[in-house]
Amino acid sequence: MGKKILLKGNEVMCEAAVQAGCRFFAGYPITPQNEVPEYMSKRMPQVSGVFVQAESEIAAINMVFGASASGVRCMTSSSSPGISLKQEGISYIAGAELPCLIANVQRGGPGLGNIRASQADYFQAVKGGGHGDYRVIVLAPASLQEIYNLTMNAFDWADYYRNPVMMLSDGISGQMAEPVEILPYKPIVDLPAKDYILDGCKGRKPRVVKTLVLRPTDGLVTHNEHLQEKYKCIESELSLCEEYETADAEIVIAAYGITARIAKGAVRLARKKGLAAGLIRPITLWPFPSDAFADVAETARQILTVEMSHGQFIEDVKLAVNGTCPVEFLGKGGGWYPTEEIILEKIESMVAASVTTAKGEL
Amino acid sequence: MGKKILLKGNEVMCEAAVQAGCRFFAGYPITPQNEVPEYMSKRMPQVSGVFVQAESEIAAINMVFGASASGVRCMTSSSSPGISLKQEGISYIAGAELPCLIANVQRGGPGLGNIRASQADYFQAVKGGGHGDYRVIVLAPASLQEIYNLTMNAFDWADYYRNPVMMLSDGISGQMAEPVEILPYKPIVDLPAKDYILDGCKGRKPRVVKTLVLRPTDGLVTHNEHLQEKYKCIESELSLCEEYETADAEIVIAAYGITARIAKGAVRLARKKGLAAGLIRPITLWPFPSDAFADVAETARQILTVEMSHGQFIEDVKLAVNGTCPVEFLGKGGGWYPTEEIILEKIESMVAASVTTAKGEL
Amino acid sequence: MLTLKRTDVLTDACTHYCPGCGHGIAHRLVAEVIEELGIREKTIGIAPVGCAVLMYDYFNCDMTECAHGRPPAMATGIKRIQPDKIVFTYQGDGDLAAIGTAETIHAANRGENITVIFINNAIYGMTGGQMAPTTLTGMRSTTSQDGRGEHGEGPPLKVCELLSTLDGVCYLERTAVSTPKDVIATKRAIKKAFQNQIDGKGFSLVEVLSMCPTDWKLSTVQSVDFVNNEMKEAFPLGVYKDKG
Amino acid sequence: MLTLKRTDVLTDACTHYCPGCGHGIAHRLVAEVIEELGIREKTIGIAPVGCAVLMYDYFNCDMTECAHGRPPAMATGIKRIQPDKIVFTYQGDGDLAAIGTAETIHAANRGENITVIFINNAIYGMTGGQMAPTTLTGMRSTTSQDGRGEHGEGPPLKVCELLSTLDGVCYLERTAVSTPKDVIATKRAIKKAFQNQIDGKGFSLVEVLSMCPTDWKLSTVQSVDFVNNEMKEAFPLGVYKDKG
Amino acid sequence: MNKVHFDKHRCKGCGMCVLFCPQKILRMSADLNDQGFSYPEVSDPDRCTACGMCFRMCPDCAIQVDKEGVKTSDKKETTDVME
Amino acid sequence: MNKVHFDKHRCKGCGMCVLFCPQKILRMSADLNDQGFSYPEVSDPDRCTACGMCFRMCPDCAIQVDKEGVKTSDKKETTDVME
Amino acid sequence: MDRQETRIIIAGFGGQGIVLIGNVIARAAVIENKNVVGMVSYGAEMRGGTANATVVISDDEIFNPFVSHPDMVIILNQPSLDRFEPQIEKDGLILMNTSMIKRGPQRTDLKCIKVDATQIAQEVGNLRVANIVSVGAFIEHTNLLSMSSIEQAIEDLFSSKNPKLVEINLKALHSGAEQSHCLQPVGRT
Amino acid sequence: MDRQETRIIIAGFGGQGIVLIGNVIARAAVIENKNVVGMVSYGAEMRGGTANATVVISDDEIFNPFVSHPDMVIILNQPSLDRFEPQIEKDGLILMNTSMIKRGPQRTDLKCIKVDATQIAQEVGNLRVANIVSVGAFIEHTNLLSMSSIEQAIEDLFSSKNPKLVEINLKALHSGAEQSHCLQPVGRT
Ligand SMILES: Cc1ncc(C[n+]2csc(CCOP(=O)(O)OP(=O)(O)O)c2C)c(N)n1
Ligand SMILES: Cc1ncc(C[n+]2csc(CCOP(=O)(O)OP(=O)(O)O)c2C)c(N)n1
Ligand code: SF4
Ligand code: SF4
Ligand code: SF4
Numbered sequence A, B: 001m002g003k004k005i006l007l008k009g010n011e012v013m014c015e016a017a018v019q020a021g022c023r024f025f026a027g028y029p030i031t032p033q034n035e036v037p038e039y040m041s042k043r044m045p046q047v048s049g050v051f052v053q054a055e056s057e058i059a060a061i062n063m064v065f066g067a068s069a070s071g072v073r074c075m076t077s078s079s080s081p082g083i084s085l086k087q088e089g090i091s092y093i094a095g096a097e098l099p100c101l102i103a104n105v106q107r108g109g110p111g112l113g114n115i116r117a118s119q120a121d122y123f124q125a126v127k128g129g130g131h132g133d134y135r136v137i138v139l140a141p142a143s144l145q146e147i148y149n150l151t152m153n154a155f156d157w158a159d160y161y162r163n164p165v166m167m168l169s170d171g172i173s174g175q176m177a178e179p180v181e182i183l184p185y186k187p188i189v190d191l192p193a194k195d196y197i198l199d200g201c202k203g204r205k206p207r208v209v210k211t212l213v214l215r216p217t218d219g220l221v222t223h224n225e226h227l228q229e230k231y232k233c234i235e236s237e238l239s240l241c242e243e244y245e246t247a248d249a250e251i252v253i254a255a256y257g258i259t260a261r262i263a264k265g266a267v268r269l270a271r272k273k274g275l276a277a278g279l280i281r282p283i284t285l286w287p288f289p290s291d292a293f294a295d296v297a298e299t300a301r302q303i304l305t306v307e308m309s310h311g312q313f314i315e316d317v318k319l320a321v322n323g324t325c326p327v328e329f330l331g332k333g334g335g336w337y338p339t340e341e342i343i344l345e346k347i348e349s350m351v352a353a354s355v356t357t358a359k360g361e362l
Numbered sequence C, D: 001m002l003t004l005k006r007t008d009v010l011t012d013a014c015t016h017y018c019p020g021c022g023h024g025i026a027h028r029l030v031a032e033v034i035e036e037l038g039i040r041e042k043t044i045g046i047a048p049v050g051c052a053v054l055m056y057d058y059f060n061c062d063m064t065e066c067a068h069g070r071p072p073a074m075a076t077g078i079k080r081i082q083p084d085k086i087v088f089t090y091q092g093d094g095d096l097a098a099i100g101t102a103e104t105i106h107a108a109n110r111g112e113n114i115t116v117i118f119i120n121n122a123i124y125g126m127t128g129g130q131m132a133p134t135t136l137t138g139m140r141s142t143t144s145q146d147g148r149g150e151h152g153e154g155p156p157l158k159v160c161e162l163l164s165t166l167d168g169v170c171y172l173e174r175t176a177v178s179t180p181k182d183v184i185a186t187k188r189a190i191k192k193a194f195q196n197q198i199d200g201k202g203f204s205l206v207e208v209l210s211m212c213p214t215d216w217k218l219s220t221v222q223s224v225d226f227v228n229n230e231m232k233e234a235f236p237l238g239v240y241k242d243k244g
Numbered sequence E, F: 001m002n003k004v005h006f007d008k009h010r011c012k013g014c015g016m017c018v019l020f021c022p023q024k025i026l027r028m029s030a031d032l033n034d035q036g037f038s039y040p041e042v043s044d045p046d047r048c049t050a051c052g053m054c055f056r057m058c059p060d061c062a063i064q065v066d067k068e069g070v071k072t073s074d075k076k077e078t079t080d081v082m083e
Numbered sequence G, H: 001m002d003r004q005e006t007r008i009i010i011a012g013f014g015g016q017g018i019v020l021i022g023n024v025i026a027r028a029a030v031i032e033n034k035n036v037v038g039m040v041s042y043g044a045e046m047r048g049g050t051a052n053a054t055v056v057i058s059d060d061e062i063f064n065p066f067v068s069h070p071d072m073v074i075i076l077n078q079p080s081l082d083r084f085e086p087q088i089e090k091d092g093l094i095l096m097n098t099s100m101i102k103r104g105p106q107r108t109d110l111k112c113i114k115v116d117a118t119q120i121a122q123e124v125g126n127l128r129v130a131n132i133v134s135v136g137a138f139i140e141h142t143n144l145l146s147m148s149s150i151e152q153a154i155e156d157l158f159s160s161k162n163p164k165l166v167e168i169n170l171k172a173l174h175s176g177a178e179q180s181h182c183l184q185p186v187g188r189t
């Protein structure tokens, strides 16, 4: 095991990106992700990469669009309002099937909101805040080591599937510091040649990177079908999920990212109290590990969704479970943070209610 | 009944807005919604209103933000890529609880896509393409007369709930012309006084319109809880839905907007062929008329969702039905248009399959 | 007896600004002008996203706060609907000259009859000291750690010079708050920028060179010197446009 | 024998442009310059969202098409990664001077080493004739039906004049394609703008006054007259900046 | 031999060539091409000076002009820059 | 009577007043206010000319200056514009 | 498929007044209190290409406003014939402006109205009314709408602009009606 | 609640070096191979107000990185005392910089470390090391981390910058350890 160093989540993500060969970063300051452009502004020149502080989030995502079309591993980062501004660009990049990493260090909304952590951009990330039928691979790490590892993987997946990847982080994950092992980068998939790159047409036919499809009349329909096939393939290959103590769990908590981390603590407490609790934690939010949820729903009596928002993630839980198991909710937006104790309390009240119901049924 | 006049859908929406007292429009050209700014540029001065061709969609939505804070009924309009750009602004306006109308005359995506009609911005509109836990009332008219009526209602609902309303139109609905009865405006709810308006603090305490909530630390949590309560109230008061031949239907088509209109034709054809088909059509996409869907799911054997996208609306159908009834899908994005015949075919194949299954079950 | 004291157009609240921050001085000047012109009860101010975002807590008039960079657009919406009201925006250099470039230029070119107070502190204050469009060449910030200009950042953007080419603009002046004399000149400029609006003359902007000791990582004294020596050289003070 | 004929840097495709549209002439000039400089195999062009969006079908070199108004940002991404390649954008007035204002100004001010061909036809061509930032005062369009300037639209935006104030910019020239002489001057300017990039001199922009008979609702002859008489008056031709 | 040649199928009938021909030897055809446009015809080929004005103003590259007697510098077959 | 008055609680200890007092009669306190800042004290009140420089430069409006003998024009109680 | 409605496509070059044809027909349908939906091709598709418009007319509710397989087409130029002929419903109807189209339809199941629209328009005195000439021929040989509704529609459209326009368009309309002929499907004879 | 972990809040004025305290403690924990999570208050909340940092240390996995109810607090100024005292867990610990804080804690269940940090720092020769003085006192009177890990952390942090800084900070650390005292909870005596 290598030496562990203490870094902020935002910095961990950056260093992983650098290790994975990211050589272009464009971004615009916004709290709580400022460490990202700051780190990159220092680090990129050191590795002969390019850092550009863009005039806006919109410019930044379109610079990334250009960098990606040039074939380099590239990235942008922002927090909630800034990510909203990037939606058009994300739709373009997804439509053009270009790889890149987009980090959203979520903060409280709506509007300017505040700068506390939040998970209220789930819909935007997972369903698509931009226009059209596109998908972005969405990753939700729950520890800084996982931020590190997933960020490296993210670049591989982006290249492999020619698709943007979003790192859905949050103010706590970005700001907290934790010891992390800086592992060397090793690609986890065989990477295809980038035969779409615009680098001048020397010795080959000119290439075009575009999203407009006017001809034939149904050309865009065909392109969309192609995209959907790719998305199905990603769904079948990439759904990642962690389960903890679910085997015999009667109440399974569904949570992702920092919330899942806290929920794990709650499961520990519950187990100590003799309650059969477990945790299911999607690591990829899209593709959503629906099968794992469906399986859990077969054995669990109840599922408790915990999120730092007012019920977004829960929709995917419900869709996966498809009515086979009741799904309860615990969550708020705007900078509310769950604690192990609050979650435990909710578990206890669910147990109590189900006992009551059981009695009532007699 | 008044005289009917022939207008394009985009113009119908504008005229309804003018009739309902809309006196501010800001927008930026984009096909297939250009008739909207064009009509408004002519019409607004005639009624002493203000038309501004903004430098961008972002400027337009923020002009509307200002106009709404001034208390006037106001509106902006765009098509898919332009609506993506407005997401930050929409989140702000929703967070500040200001009324306005936003029209999305959807076109094919992702990216620049094409200019054919589409319904692939459903997620963006209904789940929220912007950041944070906010909701926008989303309307989906299926005829030009309904565009007219709902546009007038939209301003009432916006004022009543202090919430942005989105008219989710599409290239066909916007471009087609149909005879429409230009009815005079009558408010459909008792409108509350606009006691939030910024008009100079003469004779009163200064007011603030804002979305930043820093203090107390949980101020934004409280604000979000308030918003959620309002949203619950809207959900209970405003879910609108049309049902057609559902009472005895074995196969119920779920569709909205222009697709529902075509689907209705398919139901007619199916009935002629002796197939027990019906149609359920949400008029409000948010709030989603979940109860009506749940009811239908109790009597129907199968539900068929039809949409001009690759499976967005279907998620709300599934959530409403919650596993009580199988939900099939027919749809594509990028400018694919369903016909009565295609839908009928799908119905027939579903019937055939279910007969086979029934046989297999024997 | 003439008393120099806090105007009632400011609320009692203590600001959240750092010690020695120029925003405080600029706030007082704007508030005093509003008082002197007797327009408090018809003024609507627009706070930016930037250190001054909380100015709605500090001003005793109707206020709003707007998305980062969009105050001129929001002001357009307000002023067009209420031409009899006085509408001003108060914006930082990131807000006005980076993300809000398009909104600034087009509101100016349309000649919107509004007043813009532009606080140029050559840095992104609120977010903790990143490079602004107006950061000086060679100046270090958290995102130009080798000094601006070393990695293709270009020279600082001069907003008054830029806007002076627009036919729609009425009045542009660059001032500072780093000496008492500058403060007086700034107030005069701000007053003129509001008076222009009252007189229906159109778009007026006052660019105020202002101290940010915190993110410059300088003491108050050093900050004042920085404005007086470095910033005034990069951004010459004066009237850049005056349609009269 | 010298033959004036279609360059191979253009594909065989017939353009979708309307009869008499200036885009066709401008395309030829850009293509010929690319040929003459021998840079086809290292050129990457960026099509705008506007009537020229399909130019990727017409140019025989690597091309991309980008979100409306963002070509300078995309060009920045491409050029920074491939400084040895020749990167140009080709943009309309809506693209470059309305929605893309911020991207234009900041790429220019950073001195990005790219070439921008700016087709000013005073109208939103592709979307069917709405007012552009460069629409002339008094000129009617589908969104300025009483003539620009009657409802607070402001005067036309002069891009070369605006950008000329930016220290980061290398070369700015305004030309036209409405007479053979202008066409020749335009080609010379475009060639210089590409040569500057080859020489690493930084941001060069050529603004080309161009005909849009369709959305002006004029004949070819009237369109040519409109450029020569009205547009050239509002937008004086000439070199606005040349760092040499 | 004609010095000026028109690609009738590429032509959109805009008339720019006609307008700018200094010799005024061009006129639009009565016939329409496949796109439905009339196209230029040379009324008096002998008077063509091969000046290239028509070529320069044609938005559709539908014209070719052969300048006899003018030497082709190696790489610069097509040029508007008069050197 | 002092012509200059400090609102110690509002003061953030920036020292602008000290820096710009032409009489050099201001200094920062050893004591700290509730916010943790030292604040200005007048070393020699008699030498205060009520020039208002300290007031003008104070970012926190923590200073009041009474200009005796100067008439208050009706509406303009506070003014930096020297007329 | 048995439908109550008639689905029409009108197609030609950009400048041939395609939109106006659709407009006149749709307005006449409104006058006759029928249900009608009209649509015009839009956007970049137009530039330098063919233009087309669609009209759907029905006594019943109209469900699908979009026409991909028309019952009837009005074709003013050759490229449009090439494009739309294959799409026409079986046993449908085609109107051709023979001034601009050299060949007849290739399908044998179509009823075919022929009118030398450009030529007639020239005779009427204005090349631009060739579109209304076609309308005259179209109405004359179909049972869709009455000639008087079309006349009314033309009046509604032009009277406010210029009464002279009403006159010349009506003249064009009637000339088209008179100087056209309708061939029964070749296949059937 | 029985937790394996120790949750610490450090609070004071912006300029008092709060972040550094958190950093030193967290790094020392890493040196001892413990699990640790540190966080610093950020953004607009800082401007002109108090700053605070949190550290959670545990031999086990740390689940909740966010500290709302600390077991221990290090308080360098009066407003922070007012704000954080009520949040401390029952029977927790409070360290106070008595140079800046006039009153003692109001709760009777808290163990209380007192150190005249600003005063001691002045004696050490640099007002700015008052933060490290506090760390010395904190480590001396708790069993959380060894003094040698803290020394190591200080060296890691400062040696690359300026060796002199290492020296003065170590001196501050030890002075703090020596010149502080710990009071048992009033309630318990
Ligand atoms: C869309 C968006 N992008 C970025 C931010 C983050 N942000 C807040 S303030 C600010 C810039 C502050 O700098 P400036 O405008 O110069 O004001 P100052 O704080 O210096 O007064 C930024 C980038 C945001 N809130 N929203
Ligand atoms: C975000 C976005 N907004 C608007 C549009 C619609 N749109 C397409 S081209 C165009 C403007 C075209 O005008 P111009 O840039 O002047 O180019 P021209 O067609 O005149 O050459 C607009 C507004 C779009 N595609 N995307
Ligand atoms: S960071 Fe700078 S601009 Fe912001 S309050 Fe502090 S000193 Fe003022
Ligand atoms: S609309 Fe105008 S700019 Fe566009 S192709 Fe036609 S003439 Fe050219
Ligand atoms: S080459 Fe010159 S003279 Fe000959 S046809 Fe062309 S324009 Fe006329």
Ligand code: SF4
Pocket (backbone or CB within 6 Å): D020, E006, E010, E011, E012, E013, E014, E015, E016, E017, E018, E039, E040, E057, E058, E059, E060, E061, E062, E063
């Ligand atoms: S200029 Fe070109 S396109 Fe125009 S008429 Fe002449 S040959 Fe045809």
Ligand code: SF4
Pocket (backbone or CB within 6 Å): F004, F020, F021, F022, F023, F024, F025, F026, F047, F048, F049, F050, F051, F052, F053, F054, F055, F065
């Ligand atoms: S009023 Fe003038 S002299 Fe008196 S303390 Fe203030 S600055 Fe000094």
Ligand code: SF4
Pocket (backbone or CB within 6 Å): C020, F006, F010, F011, F012, F013, F014, F015, F016, F017, F018, F039, F040, F057, F058, F059, F060, F061, F062, F063
């Ligand atoms: S200028 Fe104001 S805030 Fe600064 S030290 Fe003096 S009184 Fe205090």
Ligand SMILES: [Mg+2]
Pocket (backbone or CB within 6 Å): C092, C093, C094, C119, C120, C121, C122, C123, C124, C125, C132
């Ligand atoms: Mg600033």
Ligand SMILES: [Mg+2]
Pocket (backbone or CB within 6 Å): D092, D093, D094, D119, D120, D121, D122, D123, D124, D125, D132
């Ligand atoms: Mg244009």
